[in-house]
Amino acid sequence: MLLLEELRKLIVMKKMQQMGGNKIESDSSPSLIKGLFEADAYPHETDAIRLIETHISWVLLTGQYAYKIKKPVNFGFLDFSTLDKRRHYCHEEIRLNRRLAKDWYLDVVPITGQHEHPKMDGTGIAIDYAIKMRQFPSPQTxxxxxxxxxxxxxxxxxxxxxxxxxxxxxxxxxxxxxxxxxxxxxxxxxxxxxxxxxxxxxxxxxxxxxxxxxxxxxxxxxxxxxxxxxxxxxxxxxxxxxxxxxxxxxxxxxxxxxxxxxxxxxxxxxxxxxxxxxxxxxxxxxxxxxxxxxxxxxxxxxxxxxxxxxxxxxxxxxxxxxxxxxxxxxxxxxxxxxxxxxxxxxxxxxxxxxxxxxKTSPVMLIITHGFSGSGKSTYASQLAEKIGAIQIRSDIERKRLFGYSAHEATHSDIESGVYTQEAGQRTYRHLVGLAKTVVDAGFSVIIDAAFLKVEQRELFRKLADECRIKFSIIDFQASEETLCNRIKQRQLNPSEATIAVLHQQQQAAQPLSDEEKNHVVTINTERNGHALEQLLTALSLLN
Structure with missing residues (x-):
């Protein structure tokens, strides 16, 4: 059954992109479709009418509108064999597609008159039904x-x-x-x-x-x-x-x-x-x-x-x-x-x-390290795309943990709201759980957070040891001036860091230990157009 369904989709999925194609000359088309090639069959002006035909439908392109008519076929998994069924599935197609393309799927309209002289959206008894759509201005998908x-x-x-x-x-x-x-x-x-x-x-x-x-x-x-x-x-x-x-x-x-x-x-x-x-x-x-x-x-x-x-x-x-x-x-x-x-x-x-x-590939656990504005999220995102890893952002997960959306302001000050010491500990424990979920699923993971305290970093080093996977720390650095400028320029960013937060981070940060430095890759993101390439090279050498 699925084999036939997928063949149908293989044919049908091109219907919109073919809307700029040539008209199919079709002496084998039923009289209804032939009748719908006449401009006076429509209640609006038309361009040259074109037809796209699949094994389950006809799509008539009139310029401003496209009309899709279901063929009276029954393939077991798909049954359009009666007028009532075709009307039902026309309404289903409108209902379902309006969820994502409401401006394009307009209505189910009756086709009335005689098969040789039909009227689209006419009055009287329906001889069939059509899905009325706005015609895409471009055929390209x-x-x-x-x-x-x-x-x-x-x-x-x-x-x-x-x-x-x-x-x-x-x-x-x-x-x-x-x-x-x-x-x-x-x-x-x-x-x-x-x-x-x-x-x-x-x-x-x-x-x-x-x-x-x-x-x-x-x-x-x-x-x-x-x-x-x-x-x-x-x-x-x-x-x-x-x-x-x-x-x-x-x-x-x-x-x-x-x-x-x-x-x-x-x-x-x-x-x-x-x-x-x-x-x-x-x-x-x-x-x-x-x-x-x-x-x-x-x-x-x-x-x-x-x-x-x-x-x-x-x-x-x-x-x-x-x-x-x-x-x-x-x-x-x-x-x-x-x-x-x-x-x-x-x-x-x-x-x-x-x-x-x-097949599984070797899995890595990578954590970032650096102050707000150092470029952690930007480069973590780019790195994840390059190596096929999952990036987990602490700014997003902290807010989700406390019931906020990613871009919603929490109105929390330093050491208050979602940024208290207790909230931070809870957030990092939550990140450990997410990291284990990703690793257990067979994917490398990048935990995108400041990681300014030894105890935070140690949680993830232990997780890597328990899972017997490679562990790396990416240390992102930039000058004070650059950090401040980046924070000021942020818009619609999940991070709520301010200059005051940056200064508080700098005062509270615990340096990387000598043991940790065995796992560290340091990247200066200031005026460095090759930072990502250097990061990829350094990680490959480290691991």
Whole structure:
């Protein structure tokens, strides 16, 4: 079932980006669609009318508006066979997509009249229904931007804010609902192998697939209780369901996410970390490793869902397997030699990516050290993207711990509110717990905090020893003048540090001990355009 669903998505996900394509001449189109090529079928002026056709829908482009009509088909997992069902799923598509693209999905309108002479949004008895949308002014999706090397950090940041806020707002599955049980999650994971294996004849590929399947079963056995627990905790939600760059467009410098899965609730009522994994996998596949970790880090900092990292590799593997499966189906339906060679290459890419997710890499625990304004957060963020690590920011987690959002002012003075000695100790203990969660999930972690006291640093050195992983301290330095200037220039920053806070830090700071210096990399961030490169080199030498 999922194989057919993914083929459908492979075809449909291009529908918006193709809106600038050529009209499909279609003598095989039914009389209704032929009738809708006439300008007088619409209650508004039209440009030259164009048609995009998939195996489940027709999309008519009229200039200002696009109209999507569902075909009367039944594939088991998808049933549009009756007028009532088509009307129902039209309304579902509007409901679901308005959550993220309310300005583009306008209404469900009746098609009236006769099939040979239809009227869109007419009066009388409906012969069918259409989803009325504003037509995108540009056909380009973010996938095409990525493929041409034009994807930008600001677009990743927009996506992160949109998805994090979306996941926070959408409906949660009730505990007695059929969605999100660990057995159900395993079913969708395992179904990939049932479909891929008969389509392979290469022994090496079959062996690779067997290894991934073996890992997947063991990983599920280890994590099934957590999967079930996350359903009880409310992490199974009515998500988008198909969150990849092909379903995102940039319109007027604003990212718009469209084309939710409307026809099968099992494919959208999923763990939010599974949805995030889809985009991470897509970015990694397209060679945007830094952007993948940029999205993941900002998503986790927004949501605080570090627990979900324990399932991330399972979901990344699942998403890559689904894409691998779809490529093999394309090969089965294409007899052209050159096309088959490209398809096999695509399969190999996705299968290798799935295998990559099953393998662990050496894990590091890195802490920062330095005063406010020294560049800790800036360079920790850049470093996390470069090495594929999780950055945990103390400024954000301190506020979350005490019930504040990242950019919310706590109105705390020095040694008051969330900045008392007791609050600081509680914050660092909390950071230790988060760091262990990340490390246990198989990811390197950068704890972004001032770490001005020996006892704070010692907590993390001991954790690294207990976990038997590498431990490093990055000591960020800058002049007094630079520190003060940076603090004054901060805007919309989770840190609430002031010049007074800086002076208090300088008075209370405990220097790095000789033993600690064995783990230290010192970086001066003042007028140093090569600080990140030097940091990467120093870390590799230290470790």
């Amino acid at each position: 973010l996938r095409e931007s990525a493929e041409s090397g034009e994807l930008k950090p600001d677009e990743i940041d927009q996506i992160t804010r949109i998805i994090a806020d979306f996941h926070n707002a959408i409906e949660k599955a009730e505990e007695q609902s059929p969605y999100g049980d660990s057995q159900d999650i395993k079913h969708w994971f395992d179904e990939n192998f049932h479909h891929i294996q008969p389509l392979l004849d290469d022994k090496q590929q079959l062996s690779q697939l067997e290894g991934i399947a073996f890992w997947g079963n063991n990983e599920w056995l280890r994590k099934s209780a957590l999967m079930q627990q996350r359903k009880q905790q409310g992490f199974i939600r009515e998500c988008h369901g198909d969150l990849h760059l092909g379903n995102m467009a940039l319109i007027g410098a604003k990212v718009v996410i469209f084309d939710c899965i409307e026809f099968n609730p099992s494919l959208r009522w999923i763990d939010v970390i599974s949805e995030a994994a889809f985009l991470v996998m897509d970015l990694l596949h397209l060679g945007y490793d830094g952007y993948a970790y940029r999205f993941l880090n900002r998503y986790l900092q927004h949501t605080g869902d570090y627990q979900g990292l324990a399932l991330l590799r399972y979901y990344l593997t699942y998403r890559a397997l689904v894409r691998a499966k779809v490529t093999l189906l394309r090969k089965a339906q294409n007899s052209e030699t050159s096309a088959c060679e490209q398809i096999l290459s695509d399969y190999t890419d996705f299968a290798d990516l799935a295998e990559r997710f099953t």
